[in-house]
Amino acid sequence: MKKNKYLLLISSLLGLGLLAAAAIEENYFREWRRIQEQARGESGPIPVQLRQIVNPALKAADRCVSCHVSMAPGESMLRGAEMLRPHKPVVHDPAEYGCTVCHGGQGQATEKDDAHGRVAFWPEPMLPREMSWAGCGTCHVPLGVPGEKPLREAELAFERLDCYACHRVEGRGGTIRPDGGGMEGPDLSFAGLRGYDAAWHEKHVKKAEAESGAWRKSFAPVSAEDQKRLEMFLRTRTGASALVRAKSVFLSSGCLGCHRVNGVGGDDGPALDAAGLKDPGRLNFTGVPGGRQVSAWMAEHFRSPVSVVAGSQMPPAALPEEGIRQLTFFTLSLRARELPERYVPKDRVRAARFGEREFATDGETLYGAFCSGCHGADGMGRRLAGLAAFPGIAHPDFLSIAPDELILRTLEDGRPGRRMPGWLKPEGLRPEEIRAVAAYLRELGGTTRQPDSRPARWVAGVAARGRALFERYCTGCHGPSGKGGEGPALNNKVLLAAATDTYLVETIRRGRRGTAMAGFAEPAPVRPALSQADVEAIVAFLRSLEGGKS
């Protein structure tokens, strides 16, 4: 029976040893303990204990501060490890908000990889450090953001006109009065949220007149255009200029043409309201450079959508690497979630309840946000493999003969049966915005419309003859009965309803340079020129399609 005695003895000793090992590991070798042990505060070492920030309203119990001790409420100015640096100055006190509401990650964890969320089965990993401002999107909706070009002009105007000399914006610029009266000019970092004096220009000019010497030059009157730029700059100062810049890139990439954000946008692609909350465990990372990070996946998605999402119809974002980075940055900020009332910010209320727009409503921004994805930043259209060509709507040949009615009708009603949606709808654009887009198109094309004195319908041709001509010369691109193919669908109700006969006739006669549509009034090696009568017959045939014949 000795065997059992020894079995008991040895296994008991082994068990005690294992328990001791586990106890030692838990109480001495935890990373957060070691960090806290080497921290030194003003009055010496700090007590070593688990620390957390609890915010029941935001459902947060963030234990990040067990390692990042300086960010805990009541702690500051600790010396020791790298991570004992205090939090950068931010609007929302981490001691109240916790950490994960902005940064993501797994707040309840006390081990580094678990806490940063870079483990399997945690769906919300921490945002990359350089994209931390994307966390603002959990609650906030930046309003009235312009496209990339207008925003850059606005930023440059503020610099060019030397406003930084007196005004501080996000820690940059500003002068302190030598006589100890504070800053020369107010801090404009949050002018977009708190508002600014509408009469600022008059006041500056008055001050210039009152002052003498060098100050006089500083306040020279500013041109109306520059005033507009400066005001756009002020309106977009919300304390997160990196996010606003990223949003402006988003608004110049035409994404809203297919995707909906906060209820506004197109239907071709999925809504993007939770696009920043992608669960890395459910993403396919084959072919994605940069590791299993959501940001890497997103960036590759923008570079080549169909390689990361099988069957994707999204065209590649035609942007350089920096633009891809900005798009990724903004998309990561699309992470809005249910918030308790106390934490709903004003901008979200303004957008959701009062219908204020997230984007600036000038034509350039609207075109960049809704149209440029398909029609190109220059308005000359895009050709993508496997898809029907997107027309060049700022093409000079088009604009010179297209009546305003055609452009407006197409914008409002779209082209049913084709990819162009009608934009006059609650999730789309408002009438004044559509008009702004149409005006911008004219500007983009750079041509003026040739006047047309004829009525909308004046063609008197023989439809039967037109059909024969159509079948000989047109169906190759425009499909049988004009239902479309390489070329646009000509039996489209909206097109036919809105287009004037002049427009149709002139398009056929002159063609559209740079596209496959030749000018049929000119002879070509494979066909003779069409006479005016021929063209009118074809148009008469097209008109006959209007009556519902498919």
Place this chain on the structure above:
Amino acid sequence: MMPATEPKDALREFRQNLRAAPKRMLETAFRSGPPRTDRSRSTFVFGNVFLHLHSVRTHRWSLRWLTTAGLGIATLAAFLITLVTGVLLMFYYKPYPDAAYQSIKDIHFVVPTGRFIRNIHRWAANGMVIAVILHMARVFYTAAYRRPREFNWLIGMALLVVTLGLSFTGYLLPWDQLAYWAITIGTNIAQSPREITDALGITEYFDPGGLQRLLLLGSDTVGAEALIRFYLLHVMLLPLVLAALLAVHFWRVRKDGGLARPADADEILARERHEETYPVFAELPQKTYHLAAIVRGRTPAVGRGPENTVPSMPHLFYAELGVLMVTICICLLLSICWDAPLKELANPNVPENPAKAPWYFLGLQEMVSFSAFMGGIGIPTIVLAGLGLIPYLDRESEGTGRWFGGPGGWPLVRFSLVFGFSAAILIEAFAIRFGWLREWFPNIHQLVITVLNPGTVLTAVYAAFSIGAMRRYNSTRAGALALFTCFLCGFAVLTVIGTYFRGPNWQFFWSPSDWPVH
């Protein structure tokens, strides 16, 4: 006449009594002294409320490592470990869907030793299931279910079912994706009688499947009701049932004469210890030792003397505590090295694909993939019935107490292993490679598939093999050996396939790296 004594002095008595109090406390707590003689060792066991379920003397055969491999005690040890760690976890776990997952995270990260205790609980629970299956196999192979131990075998089967129930109910409690979808699968399997009632068109009148699922979930979906229900079953009802059954199980071990041993156990022991056997008593004693009155029936050591028995205190307890400690050590080691799994928070909108039941049900799930009713209810019922009938069908006496005892012996078991593995692998391979009846007869009636599917075919093949063994060796024990071994093989093969080779949509994949990504 009373002798002359000092006059009574209450204060002196008080002081004397106070000084003597500690020693007296010990004496009154333990009514008999330290166990230094055989008699006091007997009283130590017999007179102790916790220990008196044990016999006072244990046969040396029962204490051999090879007799039982300590598996029964290992199962009990695993149960005790899960009990203690489970109660500790109950201090922090909250059985409500909004709070359950968070409470597990808090236990893991914040509660001192929380991670450790939770891991121990999980590994001990898995260990208990493994140990109970191995224990059942040991009892079978040593034919220890024979007269008079048939009923104890049935109690053991009930314990097996309750153990699986405990593990299954506990599986839901973390409320993560793993738990939620595993229980969805399990309760849908409980609903599988609908396969039959639907095929017969009688579901609206007679729906045992729906009733079973409703009873388990308390609702149509896996939600707060199911969680509370499973929690109650897991922490209170099933442990109580298990404890009651355990009491009966141990009591029957005693009443049936201790652990089974072969008739020539004494000779074998003597051979092992290089002794000669001799009868100790010229005449068999009428009474063995000072115990309760002998009643009609069996007593622990009727008809033989105490030779080859040793006092339970300390020898049996060394063995039991040794097994307990080894089990504890294994659990500690596993817990230090590997964390219990926890996936994302349960999300009813995002099914796991593949959604897998806990590992001990994966063989069953594999069969369910062929026919829900047969895999979920039919074949398990047949298996349980078959296992339960073993002691009543095999009433031979040859080989009791010896490993692979009885006609056939190890050669038959070896052959059955080969046959069992091969049959299971071949039938599975056929079904995986070529498909089943619907491949060639797309409109075949569901009931045909219910009756004729890889699970039932395998069962029939095993049954035929068992009948063949019975005839070959002219022994019911041989048939039992063949069938049980085949069952173990089938269970192992199906479980391994279900665990490692089934991927999304329950398709066969050689490796998880071949699984299609979303």
